[in-house]
Amino acid sequence: DAGVIQSPRHEVTEMGQEVTLRCKPISGHNSLFWYRQTMMRGLELLIYFNNNVPIDDSGMPEDRFSAKMPNASFSTLKIQPSEPRDSAVYFCASSPDREQPQHFGDGTRLSIL
Amino acid sequence: AQTVTQSQPEMSVQEAETVTLSCTYDTSESDYYLFWYKQPPSRQMILVIRQEAYKQQNATENRFSVNFQKAAKSFSLKISDSQLGDAAMYFCAFMNRDDKIIFGKGTRLHILP
Numbered sequence: 001d002a003g004v005i006q007s008p009r010h011e012v013t014e015m016g017q018e019v020t021l022r023c024k025p026i027s028g029h030n031s032l033f034w035y036r037q038t039m040m041r042g043l044e045l046l047i048y049f050n051n052n053v054p055i056d057d058s059g060m061p062e063d064r065f066s067a068k069m070p071n072a073s074f075s076t077l078k079i080q081p082s083e084p085r086d087s088a089v090y091f092c093a094s095s096p097d098r099e100q101p102q103h104f105g106d107g108t109r110l111s112i113l
Numbered sequence: 114a115q116t117v118t119q120s121q122p123e124m125s126v127q128e129a130e131t132v133t134l135s136c137t138y139d140t141s142e143s144d145y146y147l148f149w150y151k152q153p154p155s156r157q158m159i160l161v162i163r164q165e166a167y168k169q170q171n172a173t174e175n176r177f178s179v180n181f182q183k184a185a186k187s188f189s190l191k192i193s194d195s196q197l198g199d200a201a202m203y204f205c206a207f208m209n210r211d212d213k214i215i216f217g218k219g220t221r222l223h224i225l226p
Contacts, residue, residue, distance in 0.1 A: 035158065037214055042160035043150060043206075089214065104216045 002026070004105035006092050012111045018080040021108045024073055025094030033102060034067055034077050035091040043091070049075065050097075082112045115140045117207050119217035126195045127225050133180075134190045134220050136205030147181065148206040149190045151199075152219070158204070164188065192222075200224045 005024040013019055025032045033048040047057040052069045060067070064083070069075040079086055089109050093102040116139045126132035138147070149161040164172045164181050171179050176196075180189045192199055205217040 042148070042163075043158040043214075045158055091214070102216075102219070107214065 004092055004094050004103050006090075006105035006108050008108060009106065010109045010111075012113065013082060014113050015083055016081045018078065019082045019086075019110060019112075021077040021090050021092075021110070023075045023077070023092030023105060025075070025092070026103055027073065028096065029094035029103070030072075030097050031095045031102075032069060032075050033093040033095075034075070035093065037089040037091060037107070046077070079110075082110075084112045086110060087112050115142075115207055115209065115215050117205055117215050117217040119203075119205050119220050121220045122218070123221045123223065125223040125225055126192075128195055128197060130195055131191060131193045132195055132222065134192075134203050134205075134222065136188045136190070136217055138186050138188065138205075138207045138215075140186070140207065140209070142209050144210055146208045147179075147188045148208065149177070149179070149188075150204040150206060150216075152202040152204060153200075161203070162190065195224050197224050197226065 004026055007022045031050050034046040036044045036046055044059055046059045047067045048055055049069045052072055065079055067077045087110055089107045091104055091107045093104045095102045118137045120135055145166045147164045151159045151161045162172050162174045162177050162179055164179055171181050176193045178191045200223055202219045202221050204219050206214055208214040
C-alpha cells in the first residue's frame with residue numbers, strides 16, 4: 001500500500017535556479033496539500049487542491065512559488081527563481097477528502113546555496 | 114524507523130472541561146523535538162506546543178500543556194477549559210536533528226456546547 005510519494009528527497013541548488021518538487025498522492029485521494037516546514041515558523045500550509053483544483057493558495061509566499069495538479073495522481077511545486085530563504089523541508093499530503101485525516105509524504109529537503 | 118501513533122481518531126469534550134489527546138512514538142534517537150499542531154477547517158497548520166526531548170519540564174502554553182514521558186515515549190496534550198474554537202484536527206509530530214518530521218494520523222476534537 002504505497003503512501004504519498006515525494007521526489008526528490010533532497011535537493012541542493014544555487015540561488016536563482018528553478019526548483020521543481022514532485023508529489024504523487026495516494027490513489028483515490030481527492031485532496032492534496034503542500035506544506036513548508038522550518039524551525040522558525042513550524043509547518044505552513046502553502047496551497048491545497050481538491051479534485052485537482054486549487055482551493056486556497058493564500059499561503060504561497062510569493063509569485064516565485066507556483067503549484068500545479070495536472071491530474072489526480074501528480075502535483076508539482078515550483079520555485080523560480082530560488083533564494084536561500086526558501087531552504088526548508090517541503091511536505092506533500094493527501095486525504096480522501098477535506099475532512100479526512102491527511103497522509104504525509106517523507107518530504108523534500110531543499111537547500112538553496 | 115520512527116513512528117508516531119495517535120490512537121484516538123476522534124474525541125469529544127464538553128465546553129469548559131478538560132481533555133487529553135494521546136500520542137506515542139517510537140525512536141532510537143535521544144535528541145529530538147515533539148510538536149502538537151492544530152488544524153482548523155481553514156486547513157492551516159497551527160503550532161500549539163513544542164517540546165525538546167532533552168528538557169524534562171513539560172511545555173505549557175496557556176490552556177495547553179503536555180505530559181512528556183520520555184522513557185515511555187509518550188507525549189499527550191491536555192487542553193484545559195475547552196472552548197468552541199478548540200474544535201479541530203490535532204496532529205502529533207516527531208522531528209529529529211536532521212529535520213525529518215513524522216506526523217501521526219491526527220485526532221479530530223469536537224467541543225460540545
